[in-house]
Amino acid sequence: MSSKKSPTRAVRRGKPARRAPLSRERVLRAAVELADAEGLAALSMRRLAQALGVEAMSLYNHVAGKDDVLDGMVDLVVGEIEAPAVGGDWKAAIRRRAVSAHEVLLRHRWAPLRVVSTLNIGPAMRRYVDATIGCLTAAGFSYALADRAWNAIDSHIYGFTLQQLNFPLAPGEYASAAQQFLHLIPPEQYPHMHAMSRLVIDGKHDGLQDFTFGLDLLLDGLERLLERTKAAV
Amino acid sequence: MSSKKSPTRAVRRGKPARRAPLSRERVLRAAVELADAEGLAALSMRRLAQALGVEAMSLYNHVAGKDDVLDGMVDLVVGEIEAPAVGGDWKAAIRRRAVSAHEVLLRHRWAPLRVVSTLNIGPAMRRYVDATIGCLTAAGFSYALADRAWNAIDSHIYGFTLQQLNFPLAPGEYASAAQQFLHLIPPEQYPHMHAMSRLVIDGKHDGLQDFTFGLDLLLDGLERLLERTKAAV
DNA sequence: TTGACATACTTACGCTGTAAGCCACAATGT
DNA sequence: ACATTGTGGCTTACAGCGTAAGTATGTCAA
Numbered sequence: 001m002s003s004k005k006s007p008t009r010a011v012r013r014g015k016p017a018r019r020a021p022l023s024r025e026r027v028l029r030a031a032v033e034l035a036d037a038e039g040l041a042a043l044s045m046r047r048l049a050q051a052l053g054v055e056a057m058s059l060y061n062h063v064a065g066k067d068d069v070l071d072g073m074v075d076l077v078v079g080e081i082e083a084p085a086v087g088g089d090w091k092a093a094i095r096r097r098a099v100s101a102h103e104v105l106l107r108h109r110w111a112p113l114r115v116v117s118t119l120n121i122g123p124a125m126r127r128y129v130d131a132t133i134g135c136l137t138a139a140g141f142s143y144a145l146a147d148r149a150w151n152a153i154d155s156h157i158y159g160f161t162l163q164q165l166n167f168p169l170a171p172g173e174y175a176s177a178a179q180q181f182l183h184l185i186p187p188e189q190y191p192h193m194h195a196m197s198r199l200v201i202d203g204k205h206d207g208l209q210d211f212t213f214g215l216d217l218l219l220d221g222l223e224r225l226l227e228r229t230k231a232a233v
Numbered sequence: 234m235s236s237k238k239s240p241t242r243a244v245r246r247g248k249p250a251r252r253a254p255l256s257r258e259r260v261l262r263a264a265v266e267l268a269d270a271e272g273l274a275a276l277s278m279r280r281l282a283q284a285l286g287v288e289a290m291s292l293y294n295h296v297a298g299k300d301d302v303l304d305g306m307v308d309l310v311v312g313e314i315e316a317p318a319v320g321g322d323w324k325a326a327i328r329r330r331a332v333s334a335h336e337v338l339l340r341h342r343w344a345p346l347r348v349v350s351t352l353n354i355g356p357a358m359r360r361y362v363d364a365t366i367g368c369l370t371a372a373g374f375s376y377a378l379a380d381r382a383w384n385a386i387d388s389h390i391y392g393f394t395l396q397q398l399n400f401p402l403a404p405g406e407y408a409s410a411a412q413q414f415l416h417l418i419p420p421e422q423y424p425h426m427h428a429m430s431r432l433v434i435d436g437k438h439d440g441l442q443d444f445t446f447g448l449d450l451l452l453d454g455l456e457r458l459l460e461r462t463k464a465a466v
Numbered sequence: 467t468t469g470a471c472a473t474a475c476t477t478a479c480g481c482t483g484t485a486a487g488c489c490a491c492a493a494t495g496t
Numbered sequence: 497a498c499a500t501t502g503t504g505g506c507t508t509a510c511a512g513c514g515t516a517a518g519t520a521t522g523t524c525a526a
Contacts, residue, residue: 022504045483057484058505066483086425113350116395121414126423134425143429144438151396152447156385159392162349163384181354190359192319192367196376205377214385214451217458221450255473278514290515291474299514 022054024062028072032108035073040110045069070114075122077111080104083131090139091219095212097132098157102211105161112161140226149222156214164209174207175200255287257295261305265341268306273343278302303347308355310344313337316364323372324452328445330365331390335444338394345394373459382455389447397442407440408433 030051035043045066049056063069082100084093105112129150136146169177178200187194199205263284268276278299282289296302315333317326338345362383369379402410411433420427432438 044481046481055506057507060484061504113346116392116399117346119399119401121417126418126426130418130423130426133429137425137428143432147429147438147440148443148446151393151442152389152450155392155396155447156388157392158395159349159388159390160384162391162395163388166349166352168352184354185359185363190363192370193359193363195370196366196380199376205380207380209384210381213381214388217385217454218447218450221454225450277512279512288475290476293515294473 022052022058022062024072027052027059027062028069028076031069032073032076035110036108040113043069043110071118071120071122074111074114074118074120075124077104077108078115078120078122078128079124080107081128083128084135086131086134086138090135090141091223093135094132094153095215095219097135098153098215099211101157102161105157106165109165112158112165116158116162140230141222142229145225145229152218152222153215156218160209160211160214164211171206171208175203178207255285255291255295257305260285260292260295261302261309264302265306265309268343269341273346276302276343304351304353304355307344307347307351307353308357310337310341311348311353311355311361312357313340314361316361317368319364319367319371323368323374324456326368327365327386328448328452330368331386331448332444334390335394338390339398342398345391345398349391349395373463374455375462378458378462385451385455386448389451393442393444393447397444404439404441408436411440 027048031043031048034048034051045056045059048069049059052059059069063072081104082097084090084097105115132150133143133146136149137143141149178197182194182197182201185194185197196205200207260281264276264281267281267284278289278292281302282292285292292302296305314337315330317323317330338348365383366376366379369382370376374382411430415427415430415434418427418430429438433440
């Protein structure tokens, strides 16, 4: 069995060219790629190490453990979100930030669940939060109101995206899927849900959700609040 | 070793009084209790069986597997939410529904993550959705608009609650916690976040989030949309 | 009484995260 | 030039997970 153990070492001695060394950065990027491609469930320390051409325990020289990997992945993803500019049109800036966050989270389908279930204080997250607060206060919001506003916007981002990701149908399949599941919604028990399903089946309602619908409701409401506080002064 | 196997059977033969039989209902209720008390992470099939005085595999006579347990738990929790009345003041009804959902989800801290990550079509969820659609359409919303409205409200419920649960501090500790973590937010790099933290430390901003802030922004916006569509007719 | 059936228990498999120890190599101090 | 030390990767091992498969027990109908 010692002959089974040797080869890798023999090879390494013969080839002094070593493999690219690991680093926290490389580990995290590989983790994001793996999760993007195969889902969070497929991300185990062994699979991740395999993708890097390394054994599982080697990762522990660069990350503290799986939780650390997941936290690092979240911060990497948050770094992709467009931070709002401070000064200028606050409403447009915050809107762009929200739309950007939505897009990024859709790109990394595993991310929203982690973002909302980790107390994340990585550098990308801090930069992102700082720019948001700055944008709002520069526009005239008090810190207290900016805090509430930011929280409401983010609630919409996370809540909407999670619901959207959870919904497993491609837009085109929606009508036929509604047809298929209609028997679960008998009209006697669920008259309104049944009626809406019929509209979807008949092509009279696409059933598609629009991220900006709720977003604009919030932004318009915030704008009115801001004008009111300005008028009061 | 056969003597090790016998006692339970001997006891059972001696005591013809049998333990309460399992049922899907009993299993699910025990699962909710366990998750409420010790968190979702502590809920394994073995622990759940133990809580019911039974072996793990016995549960599989009543539930299809762990996923089925989790889905059933979600539907049980959704059943606790107050469904809105159809007809009458839609705004008050939808508001009560949202506040009720928020309270229920805070009672079962493990639930929001599961609600947004399971395609759940259990009976309680259907009843809940049906009443919501009915309430909105009875108020004059078109089905398409009711669909968007309902989605926006639920996005707020899930997003807000998840953020709130994720935030690990009790209200009283907030100021002192901000003090403790202030060094992570140097004013040169994060001026606005730093400024807000200072306000919290100095007691000038409580930092508490209000569920109804974003909710009322949405409801007021929806009301305006409704009036506009009515005026157009 | 006997057979069928439902329920519960036992065993076993492949997976997980990670603690502990080992070993080869590179850099450093002498 | 040589010994020393530290670093990063490897191997092994452990406890726990969900659950497939097989077995034993208790209840009820014929």
